Amino acid sequence: MTNPIDRLMLKAIQREPTPRRPLWIMRQAGRYLPEYRALRAKHSFKDLATSAELATEVTLMPFERFAFDAAIVFADIMSPLPALGIEFDFAPGPIVAQPIRSAADVEKLPEPDRDKLAPEVIAALKMSRMALSEDTALLGFCGAPWTLAAYLVEGKGVKDFPTLRAFAASEPDALDALLAKLSALMAEYLILQHKAGADAVQIFDSWAGVLALPDWERLIRPHLESLLSTVGAAGVPRILFLQNAPHLMDAYASLPCEVLACDWRIDIKGLQKQYGDTRAVQGNIDPAVLLGGPEATRAAAERLLEAVEPIGHIVNLGHGILPQTPLESVEALVETVHNENA
């Protein structure tokens, strides 16, 4: 059995030298795969995400085609929220049955019910670990407190989340209480995932960018810091992914984590130059480039490998792979990364 520390992905997270850079892709178990689309024709997204067996099948699906260096458990950022009594559906993004719009709504949230803290995700992690090859890392994940609150307050994904911003401006104390609850719950959830076999976890902060920096410092930082510290104290390696918030990148780099993951808007070379002594970086090919086919993909991958130092670099896209991506582009990406030092 490989010592987990020998997994390429884990070495890169710790900024140790590796024979080549590790590669995985956000949404690698998703709609660009014909076999995923075939499964979705038979099951709703919610069915896939709430069945440990189906979630495991989907988690492992891309490995039939591509030698990625990490699997990420198939789940939704909403998956742990039934532990707070929150009901939701997908259409296709999350739709919350009863949005949280007042201090009273926050107070009404029950104490977390640990039996409902996504047992299907925990089971899928255990089953996936058993099925994965020893040299493949397994990742858990959660939504950052603010990004979860975005859906809970707005009720669904709406451009720039105006209801959330209004709530933040008018009810900062209620928001603070909500974020505190989410932060504590997510810490618990990530530690559970680690115990179930996740080598590392990624925290997705997708909507922080709707805030200006001073508001972020005041409203978000304390809760994200608390989540990351708790998880770090439990020995879980942390990948922090920030989306569409270039004005907050430096603030995120000041948070406790092992890996800074960034979208394609960010100058990842500059990020590594500035923070590479203490942080690995993950990213960040524009997923839209893959729509242009294998040649365009290869060129973009080569530019990335050229620009970013290999030690402490995990190759990924700058956002989830797009459903209409040709499989040939993914092949070209895998090939380019695998052949760098071959």
Added chain:
Amino acid sequence: MTNPIDRLMLKAIQREPTPRRPLWIMRQAGRYLPEYRALRAKHSFKDLATSAELATEVTLMPFERFAFDAAIVFADIMSPLPALGIEFDFAPGPIVAQPIRSAADVEKLPEPDRDKLAPEVIAALKMSRMALSEDTALLGFCGAPWTLAAYLVEGKGVKDFPTLRAFAASEPDALDALLAKLSALMAEYLILQHKAGADAVQIFDSWAGVLALPDWERLIRPHLESLLSTVGAAGVPRILFLQNAPHLMDAYASLPCEVLACDWRIDIKGLQKQYGDTRAVQGNIDPAVLLGGPEATRAAAERLLEAVEPIGHIVNLGHGILPQTPLESVEALVETVHNENA
């Protein structure tokens, strides 16, 4: 008759001292007004935007309630595109009948037909100028070349415009040709608007933020610079509005214009500190704050007036006013700005 240069708005654009700061609101002639909603119940958005009489009525509508210091002509960023033979509808954002997806599509665009360069907008400007009080400025506007190309290539507004990004990566020369055509046409359009009575023009760049800075420099800068230079050489004061692209703010500040307009994500105080010697600034209260009512609005307006030096500051929201905004919040904003030195 007031000399146009005495209009508060024009003095602020030129960074001259004013008795108080000027104020206008993006989408001030819009759905938060009950009388606008009543008119929309009888006419489609396209009807309003393509009739000079109706567009004039809507342009003037907010002045029955609020003493704004500038009117902006009611039109859509797509309004001048029939001059390039482009057909579109609104649902509610622009839907382009035949998206541009190849070099051949760009080559097929006809020479601009000046008779179709939004004559209804030009007429609406002339009529609005006659109806407005002498101390109210009149603004024209257009979409920036990239933002227009976003709709033309993607076909409609889609989160992060992946087809556009793929086109930019795979067909940079075709994109360049498209942006050159749009830049030349928009320069002509803005100069026409100025001749028809627009004291100044605002260029809206809403979607530049989907690009990383090096791609922006390569793909967008030359065409935006050319547009701004041509318009500036014709003596038209230019307000450059950048939305959701904080990583590009410094690049925009290097472009030729009189006013840097920014969204609520941007530290406008810092922007003024850095560029205030050569540029006025416009903005940037978070429009979502107004949803919280007049008290929250007054507090945000007071914080803004406190933070930003009055000379060379045009008060505005950081994005279009939201349809669900209470009228009382707008009243509170107007009152706060008017009372600053009273």
